[in-house]
Amino acid sequence: MAVRLKNKRVADMVAPLIQIRRLVKTYQRAGENIPVLMGIDLDVARGDFVALMGPSGSGKSTLLNLIAGIDSPTAGEILVDGVDIATLSDAQLAQWRAANVGFIFQFYNLMPVLTAFENVELPLLLTGLSKKERKAHVENALVD
Numbered sequence: 001m002a003v004r005l006k007n008k009r010v011a012d013m014v015a016p017l018i019q020i021r022r023l024v025k026t027y028q029r030a031g032e033n034i035p036v037l038m039g040i041d042l043d044v045a046r047g048d049f050v051a052l053m054g055p056s057g058s059g060k061s062t063l064l065n066l067i068a069g070i071d072s073p074t075a076g077e078i079l080v081d082g083v084d085i086a087t088l089s090d091a092q093l094a095q096w097r098a099a100n101v102g103f104i105f106q107f108y109n110l111m112p113v114l115t116a117f118e119n120v121e122l123p124l125l126l127t128g129l130s131k132k133e134r135k136a137h138v139e140n141a142l143v144d
């Protein structure tokens with residue numbers, strides 16, 4: 001039986017937080033394949049701070065979108081905290097992102113028809129938080 005601590009497998013807690021294996025991402029545009037990530041492996045340790053550097057168009061945003069579960073890989077494994085997010089359905093991924101991912105986009109991606117409060121509250125609608133709890137979170141995030 002696997003050793004568990006706070007309901008997590010100890011083996012998962014000491015393993016790298018992110019383990020990427022043979023990751024492939026190919027976009028299709030106008031009937032043409034655009035290979036971007038061609039079988040990459042990457043480990044990121046728990047608590048590490050990593051900067052991803054490379055020329056424009058080299059696939060940095062593509063990789064981050066895959067690690068954050070915003071996009072799906074063409075092939076390969078993306079293990080985050082023991083979960084292979086490449087195998088999750090869209091609905092499971094949405095729940096997983098709401099619980100695990102914080103992401104600041106290059107171009108902000110705010111909803112222009114929503115207020116600042118509503119933009120911050122939006123992802124919290126996917127969680128089990130009450131309206132009052134959401135308000136407390138939003139005010140905490142927006143007050144400097």
Ligand SMILES: Nc1ncnc2c1ncn2[C@@H]1O[C@H](COP(=O)(O)OP(=O)(O)OP(=O)(O)O)[C@@H](O)[C@H]1O
Nearest residue numbers: 027028029034036055056057058059060061062063
């Ligand atoms: N949705 C898409 N459909 C088709 N091709 C795409 C798509 N998104 C990105 N690409 C292509 O994939 C390649 C990698 O793009 P990506 O945005 O990941 O690069 P980047 O390293 O983040 O660049 P930058 O430094 O400009 O942000 C580029 O050739 C880009 O044109």
Ligand SMILES: [Mg+2]
Nearest residue numbers: 060061062106
């Ligand atoms: Mg980018």
